[in-house]
Amino acid sequence: MTATIEPNTTAASKTSRVVRDNLWMHFTQQDAQSGADTPVIVRGEGAYVYDDTGKRYLDGLAGLFAVQVGHGREELAEAAARQTRELAYFPLWGYAHPTAIDLAERLAHQAPGDINKVFFTVSGGESVETAWKLIRQYFKLIGQPTKHKVISRSMAYHGTSMGALSITGIPGAKADFEPLVPSTMRVPNTNFYRAPEHAPTDYEAYGLWAADRIEEMIMFEGPETVAAVFLEPVQNTGGCFVPPPGYFQRVREICDRHGVLLVSDEVICAFGRLGFDFGAKKFGYQPDIITTAKGLTSGYAPLGAVLVSDRIAEPFRNGATFMHGSTYGGHPVACAVAMANLDLMEREDLYGHVLRNEGAFRSTLEKLYGLPIVGEVRGDGFFWAVELVKDRATKEKFTDADATRILKGHVSKALFEAGLHCRADDRAEPVIQLAPPLICEQQQFDEMEQALRHALTGAWKLI
Numbered sequence: 001m002t003a004t005i006e007p008n009t010t011a012a013s014k015t016s017r018v019v020r021d022n023l024w025m026h027f028t029q030q031d032a033q034s035g036a037d038t039p040v041i042v043r044g045e046g047a048y049v050y051d052d053t054g055k056r057y058l059d060g061l062a063g064l065f066a067v068q069v070g071h072g073r074e075e076l077a078e079a080a081a082r083q084t085r086e087l088a089y090f091p092l093w094g095y096a097h098p099t100a101i102d103l104a105e106r107l108a109h110q111a112p113g114d115i116n117k118v119f120f121t122v123s124g125g126e127s128v129e130t131a132w133k134l135i136r137q138y139f140k141l142i143g144q145p146t147k148h149k150v151i152s153r154s155m156a157y158h159g160t161s162m163g164a165l166s167i168t169g170i171p172g173a174k175a176d177f178e179p180l181v182p183s184t185m186r187v188p189n190t191n192f193y194r195a196p197e198h199a200p201t202d203y204e205a206y207g208l209w210a211a212d213r214i215e216e217m218i219m220f221e222g223p224e225t226v227a228a229v230f231l232e233p234v235q236n237t238g239g240c241f242v243p244p245p246g247y248f249q250r251v252r253e254i255c256d257r258h259g260v261l262l263v264s265d266e267v268i269c270a271f272g273r274l275g276f277d278f279g280a281k282k283f284g285y286q287p288d289i290i291t292t293a294k295g296l297t298s299g300y301a302p303l304g305a306v307l308v309s310d311r312i313a314e315p316f317r318n319g320a321t322f323m324h325g326s327t328y329g330g331h332p333v334a335c336a337v338a339m340a341n342l343d344l345m346e347r348e349d350l351y352g353h354v355l356r357n358e359g360a361f362r363s364t365l366e367k368l369y370g371l372p373i374v375g376e377v378r379g380d381g382f383f384w385a386v387e388l389v390k391d392r393a394t395k396e397k398f399t400d401a402d403a404t405r406i407l408k409g410h411v412s413k414a415l416f417e418a419g420l421h422c423r424a425d426d427r428a429e430p431v432i433q434l435a436p437p438l439i440c441e442q443q444q445f446d447e448m449e450q451a452l453r454h455a456l457t458g459a460w461k462l463i
């Protein structure tokens with residue numbers, strides 16, 4: 001139906017009407033009033049964005065874990081414009097184009113070990129979906145067709161398409177769409193702060209215990225049926241679960257023992273988020289496949305990539321076709337933007353900047369331990385979470401109703417009013433997630449700490 005365009009409406013009432021009637025926003029609760037207080041972000045510059053009233057916000061989430069180089073970088077806009085003039089579009093179906101060639105060569109060069117083959121996608125979820133399909137075909141090609149199942153971790157997010165959602169470990173994100181693709185299983189994540197009672201109390205031993213749960217699941221399902229394990233270097237959902245030392249090395253051993261592929265889902269963790277081009281390098285493990293997106297273009301254009309080891313690519317070389325692809329995967333403009341983005345990060349040594357400043361970021365956030373609602377501050381690089389608790393001494397959790405009341409009813413609004421864009425997430429225990437552009441410095445760390453202090457002090461009064 002043609003929407004009725006009402007003349008002479010103010011910008012605010014137009015937003016409210018269109019959001020209510022036309023614009024379906026992602027992961028956003030809807031009700032009859034929805035749209036009334038939707039912020040409209042119109043401009044970005046460096047680590048800050050501005051809404052349509054001119055109010056400035058510190059972008060403490062790099063948009064959505066994407067804008068590594070900050071907003072408004074002229075050379076990325078130039079790269080996109082130049083490529084649009086030269087060759088705006090051509091598919092990667094049987095043809096190649098120069099920016100995809102250059103970017104594939106560059107990613108192959110940077111990726112760890114024998115990861116040399118690059119399949120471009122448009123998003124992180126599509127990278128995960130692609131990786132699972134590629135893995136299924138790989139095992140068919142090498143004569144092990146029963147290997148098809150995937151293991152992932154409790155509460156981990158891997159995307160929303162039916163395959164990627166099946167790998168996702170967040171029950172609340174899946175329930176409305178069941179039944180999903182069968183044959184995915186969950187194992188514990190590395191949440192040491194809330195380790196189960198029967199788990200080891202020593203940090204390293206806990207990491208090995210968590211890794212061993214993967215082997216237990218492989219044995220339970222039958223190694224001849226398990227194809228892959230999908231793990232993030234640092235798990236986002238639940239709040240930045242860092243791997244204890246030795247965790248990934250043990251996982252690698254387990255995978256090798258049972259012929260299971262290790263997929264490092266680096267949709268967030270690659271391209272500097274942890275101070276390295278790939279999170280696997282930071283924690284010293286060798287994946288078989290890496291899935292990426294987001295920071296590859298700093299969000300200036302949609303692009304993802306699946307990076308595949310020679311061993312997995314090899315059986316496809318005998319004339320096989322991977323019957324998979326999309327119109328826009330490896331779009332020339334997106335690849336040009338990615339090249340300019342990687343150039344920029346190299347020239348400004350942004351990975352080095354993250355490594356030099358991650359300690360300062362951590363210690364600034366740790367000042368929040370002065371507030372009784374702060375249970376734990378954890379993370380790595382420029383990727384941090386603050387878990388909120390009812391009682392720090394006992395780690396008492398909020399009830400679901402309290403978490404919603406405090407996070408949605410107060411913290412999110414207070415942070416927004418204080419001019420900080422970040423994420424208050426209650427999919428697991430309530431956490432505030434921070435992942436700012438990699439250009440941030442002490443001034444921005446202080447601004448984040450102060451906005452959080454303000455919001456969390458107010459939240460405590462509601463308990």
Ligand code: PLP
Nearest residue numbers: 123124125157158159265267268
């Ligand atoms: N995998 C991980 C680890 C993610 O964090 C995300 C998104 O945040 C995805 C996959 C899905 O990426 P996209 O939203 O680009 O589809």
